[in-house]
Amino acid sequence: MSFKRRLSFSIVGLVLILTVVLSMVYLRHLLRMQLQSAFQQAQMVAQQVESATMDTLSGPPPLATPEQSAAYWRQAVREDDELREILLRSLASFNTIAEIAVTDQYGEVLSGSMERHQWVRRPKFKELAEKGFIEQLRAVYAPHQDYEISRTFGYEGRPVLELHVAVPTAFLWGELKPQIRELGIAALLSLLAALVLAVVFSRIAFRPLDRLGQAIDRMTRGEFAPSLPADQPQRNEYTAITSKLSLLGQQFRDAREGISSLRGNMQQLMRKLEGAVLLFDANDHLIIASAATEPFLGQGRWQMMGQSIEEVFPAGSELGALVVSAVQLRQPLEGRVVEIPNEPRPSLRVLLSVELMEDFATRRRLGTLVLLRDADTRRQIETQVEVSSRLAAISRLTGGVAHHIKNPLNAITLHLELLKNRLSASSDQPPPPELEVIAREMNRLDHVVKTFLDFNRPVDLKLAEVSLDGLVQEVAALAGPDATSRKVRIEVLNGAADSAITIKADRDQLKEAVLNLVVNAIQAMPQGGELKLAVVRLGSEVELSVADQGVGIAPQDREKIFRLYFTTKKDGSGIGLASTFRVVQLHNGTIDFSSELGRGTTFRVRFPAVEAR
Numbered sequence: 001m002s003f004k005r006r007l008s009f010s011i012v013g014l015v016l017i018l019t020v021v022l023s024m025v026y027l028r029h030l031l032r033m034q035l036q037s038a039f040q041q042a043q044m045v046a047q048q049v050e051s052a053t054m055d056t057l058s059g060p061p062p063l064a065t066p067e068q069s070a071a072y073w074r075q076a077v078r079e080d081d082e083l084r085e086i087l088l089r090s091l092a093s094f095n096t097i098a099e100i101a102v103t104d105q106y107g108e109v110l111s112g113s114m115e116r117h118q119w120v121r122r123p124k125f126k127e128l129a130e131k132g133f134i135e136q137l138r139a140v141y142a143p144h145q146d147y148e149i150s151r152t153f154g155y156e157g158r159p160v161l162e163l164h165v166a167v168p169t170a171f172l173w174g175e176l177k178p179q180i181r182e183l184g185i186a187a188l189l190s191l192l193a194a195l196v197l198a199v200v201f202s203r204i205a206f207r208p209l210d211r212l213g214q215a216i217d218r219m220t221r222g223e224f225a226p227s228l229p230a231d232q233p234q235r236n237e238y239t240a241i242t243s244k245l246s247l248l249g250q251q252f253r254d255a256r257e258g259i260s261s262l263r264g265n266m267q268q269l270m271r272k273l274e275g276a277v278l279l280f281d282a283n284d285h286l287i288i289a290s291a292a293t294e295p296f297l298g299q300g301r302w303q304m305m306g307q308s309i310e311e312v313f314p315a316g317s318e319l320g321a322l323v324v325s326a327v328q329l330r331q332p333l334e335g336r337v338v339e340i341p342n343e344p345r346p347s348l349r350v351l352l353s354v355e356l357m358e359d360f361a362t363r364r365r366l367g368t369l370v371l372l373r374d375a376d377t378r379r380q381i382e383t384q385v386e387v388s389s390r391l392a393a394i395s396r397l398t399g400g401v402a403h404h405i406k407n408p409l410n411a412i413t414l415h416l417e418l419l420k421n422r423l424s425a426s427s428d429q430p431p432p433p434e435l436e437v438i439a440r441e442m443n444r445l446d447h448v449v450k451t452f453l454d455f456n457r458p459v460d461l462k463l464a465e466v467s468l469d470g471l472v473q474e475v476a477a478l479a480g481p482d483a484t485s486r487k488v489r490i491e492v493l494n495g496a497a498d499s500a501i502t503i504k505a506d507r508d509q510l511k512e513a514v515l516n517l518v519v520n521a522i523q524a525m526p527q528g529g530e531l532k533l534a535v536v537r538l539g540s541e542v543e544l545s546v547a548d549q550g551v552g553i554a555p556q557d558r559e560k561i562f563r564l565y566f567t568t569k570k571d572g573s574g575i576g577l578a579s580t581f582r583v584v585q586l587h588n589g590t591i592d593f594s595s596e597l598g599r600g601t602t603f604r605v606r607f608p609a610v611e612a613r
Contacts, residue, residue, distance in 0.1 A: 276370075468607070521548035
């Protein structure tokens with residue numbers, strides 16, 4: 001469809017929309033006025049009839065019981081001809097009233113404007129007045145029905161009589177019908193006028209624009225040298241515009257190719273970068289965002305594209321306040337730790353960096369680069385690398401030290417036994433207790449040296465496909481008696497009950513590592529509690545979580561718990577978690593934890609999963 005026709009249809013459509021909107025607004029106002037007027041008239045009639053009814057019941061009933069009093073009132077209303085005359089006059093005075101009646105609480109007509117023994121209840125008029133415009137219009141235009149206004153008379157808190165005023169919707173339609181007809185005629189005339197105006201305007205004003213539109217169409221197809229038609233006189237204005245269009249088209253093509261190439265290179269670069277990257281132009285509108293942006297900001301990057309920096313980072317949040325202030329004050333930020341709310345999950349801790357890109361010569365700001373990185377993940381990686389380095393250093397150190405200690409230690413133990421034998425042979429007295437103390441301490445030192453050597457010795461993994469959920473069930477059964485004696489209930493949650501979750505592992509090594517985690521969790525709950533073991537499949541990985549309700553890990557100890565011989569228990573050796581960390585690393589896995597003092601600790605171990613065949 002040509003630009004001329006689109007614009008013509010747009011003019012007609014705009015006039016149509018304006019006409020319909022204004023007509024509906026006027027009709028809505030008119031309908032509400034009609035309903036309000038009818039409601040006020042019905043209220044006035046109800047007040048008049050209520051006053052007349054109260055005059056009929058002005059005296060107190062002569063009988064004492066409520067039933068007799070109610071019967072007296074009903075009889076008084078039924079026999080009052082003056083009240084009936086008032087009802088008939090009220091009905092004749094207002095064409096908005098269909099029927100008036102005074103009934104008992106059961107709906108029997110005692111006095112009314114029509115010969116009817118039982119009152120037919122109608123919907124409340126107030127409900128019609130409170131409805132929306134469309135529903136009110138439908139109620140008026142649909143098959144007509146009556147709405148009523150009612151009031152209740154009671155004696156000693158008990159309803160005895162009811163006053164009903166019925167208002168028909170037929171009169172509303174009769175009032176609105178001429179107005180709707182006039183509105184329809186006006187709308188039709190407006191549309192015809194808009195159509196004529198659009199046709200005339202397009203014929204007169206759009207002839208040069210048609211030629212320019214054709215030139216632009218050629219530009220979009222890659223034809224960047226538009227020429228004038230042969231029969232077109234060489235007007236200076238048109239020639240100048242055509243020449244500028246040609247130049248603009250060439251520049252547009254070059255710029256589009258350059259931007260496309262630059263955008264592709266930047267997208268490839270951002271996919272390789274760690275964290276989220278957002279690039280804003282000089283007007284602070286987002287032009288590029290990496291896919292990693294979505295988890296941090298909670299919305300799609302294509303949804304954010306084109307938004308201002310205040311819309312992407314609302315100033316009401318800590319993150320938004322830092323970014324906006326850095327841009328406004330032209331002060332870059334580097335590695336600022338910020339917490340982002342992530343309800344119902346825990347808050348995200350991110351490292352915020354804001355770089356201001358400027359033209360070196362003019363110092364004019366060209367844009368803003370915002371970088372977001374996961375602070376917790378980076379800290380965990382650094383911690384695990386540090387722990388791995390320390391364990392490697394300990395292994396190298398213990399390997400040399402243990403071998404140098406082992407031989408002298410064996411010689412000392414041998415000579416100690418010879419000394420004990422000589423003393424026993426030369427004397428009937430038992431060896432002095434000091435020798436027993438020396439022997440016991442030598443045995444303990446020998447055990448420590450063996451531990452060093454075992455930890456430093458290369459491990460020959462016997463890898464096979466192991467059902468991790470089945471192994472967890474075995475560990476839970478193995479630790480069950482100890483848990484029962486400590487009032488700990490073990491619950492195993494299987495994330496894939498219909499199929500086994502399998503990994504490549506050394507079953508014995510892995511079982512020992514999981515058992516270390518379970519035993520530590522049981523010992524962390526001296527007052528008892530619940531221990532949850534869960535195995536779930538997360539994409540290409542399998543996660544084992546061990547969650548207790550124990551005392552938790554103090555913040556100052558959280559970076560030390562995987563160190564060899566570090567322990568917070570009185571009788572602990574400090575070997576269990578270090579060995580578990582080593583086994584997890586040997587299986588190409590990762591281990592981390594979260595802890596809260598007084599509420600418990602959750603260890604999470606992840607391994608590569610075996611794909612189902």
